Amino acid sequence: GDSxxxxxxxxxxxxxxxxxxxxxxxxxxxxxxxxxxQYPGEGLQLLLKATKADDKGSNKGxxxxxxxxxxxxxxxxxxxxxSDSAVYFCALGGNTGNQFYFGTGTSLTVIx
Amino acid sequence: GAGVSQSPSNKVTEKGKDVELRCDPISGxxxxxxxxxxxxxxxxxxxxFQGNSAPDKSGLPSDRFSAERTGGSVSTLTIQRTQQEDSxxxxxxxxxxxxxxxxxxxxxxxxxxxx
Numbered sequence: 001g002d003s004x005x006x007x008x009x010x011x012x013x014x015x016x017x018x019x020x021x022x023x024x025x026x027x028x029x030x031x032x033x034x035x036x037x038q039y040p041g042e043g044l045q046l047l048l049k050a051t052k053a054d055d056k057g058s059n060k061g062x063x064x065x066x067x068x069x070x071x072x073x074x075x076x077x078x079x080x081x082x083s084d085s086a087v088y089f090c091a092l093g094g095n096t097g098n099q100f101y102f103g104t105g106t107s108l109t110v111i112x
Numbered sequence: 113g114a115g116v117s118q119s120p121s122n123k124v125t126e127k128g129k130d131v132e133l134r135c136d137p138i139s140g141x142x143x144x145x146x147x148x149x150x151x152x153x154x155x156x157x158x159x160x161f162q163g164n165s166a167p168d169k170s171g172l173p174s175d176r177f178s179a180e181r182t183g184g185s186v187s188t189l190t191i192q193r194t195q196q197e198d199s200x201x202x203x204x205x206x207x208x209x210x211x212x213x214x215x216x217x218x219x220x221x222x223x224x225x226x227x
Contacts (some may be wrong), residue, residue, distance in 0.1 A: 002133075006154075044155075044203070044218040087153065093216070100145065100167065100205075100216060104154030 002027040005105050006090045007105025013080055021075040021106045023064075033057075033066050033073040034091040036102070044089065047075075064101035080110045114138075118204050118219035125194055125226055133189040133222045137206030144187050145207075145216065146179060150200040158202075161187065194226045 007022040025033065035047040035057070048057030053068035062077045073090060087107045093100035117136040125131050137144050146158040157171035161181045172178070176194075181187040191198055201223050205216040 034215075036218075044205075044216075046215050049215065091216075095123045099157075099160060101157070102155035104145070 002031065002092055002099070002104040004090050004092050004101050007055070007106055008104070010107040010109060013108070015082055015110055015112050017110075019075070019077040019080045019084075019108070021088055021090075021108070023073045023075065023103060025071050025073065026090050027071075027080050027088075027092055031092045033064070033099075034093060035062070035064055035073070035075050036089040036091055038089070038105075040086065045059045080108070082110045082112055084108060085110050100109045114205055116204055116219035118202075118222050120222060121220060122225075124225045124227065127196060128193055130190065130192045131194055131224065133191075133202050133204075133224070134225045135187045135189070135204030135206075135219060137185065137187070137204070138217055139185075140212050141206035141208055141217070143207045144181055145205045146187070146189050147203045147205065148200045149203055149221070155203070158189070191224075194224075196226050197213065198225045199224055 003026045005024050027045055032051045034049045036044045037047040038044045040058060048059040050057040050066035052068050056065045063071050064075045066073055085108055087105045089105045090103040091100055116138055119134045123131055125171055142163045144161040159172055159179045160168040160202045175202045176192045201221040203221045205218045207216050208212055
């Protein structure tokens, strides 16, 4: 069945460091891929998405490219800020039956 | 309402009691999901409703868990004879149902604590 495997955390970075959070997926068909973010004390919200191969999703300085050849959707940001401290979830959806599958989440802490 | 609404926001109950958690999705969203988020864990799929179709119950962990969705709108997740391992945040999400992957809108969750 469809699934998402996400880099385990927690991740701690200094401000302005480069961030990569790895995500790979297993799916039949042509799913859409998502990154959701959960800031402390808040609910999950969509950060970015890509609906087909080679699409790049971007938002708030974060980027992720849908790589069908490597079945990956790694999240990157060139210079993290303290306000980026949150839990990041990779997700797959829209394949069969509109079901959504989430990774286990990666906790990011950015220190000044 | 403007977003997905869940109630109560916090629920403390005694082991063995039944609890009901409510989710009011965004108007017009035909897809509704329940997930469970345990401390230090990811999102665990519980159940999925799509319009008038039979729900996908494949994620329910035991027969103590059930859910219904009345009139294609409000959903209630019921946990019977609660156990301590049921303690978690229960999240509801809704979306417009269409192929290609709709965006999920999450509620703030219900924090369930079973003593």
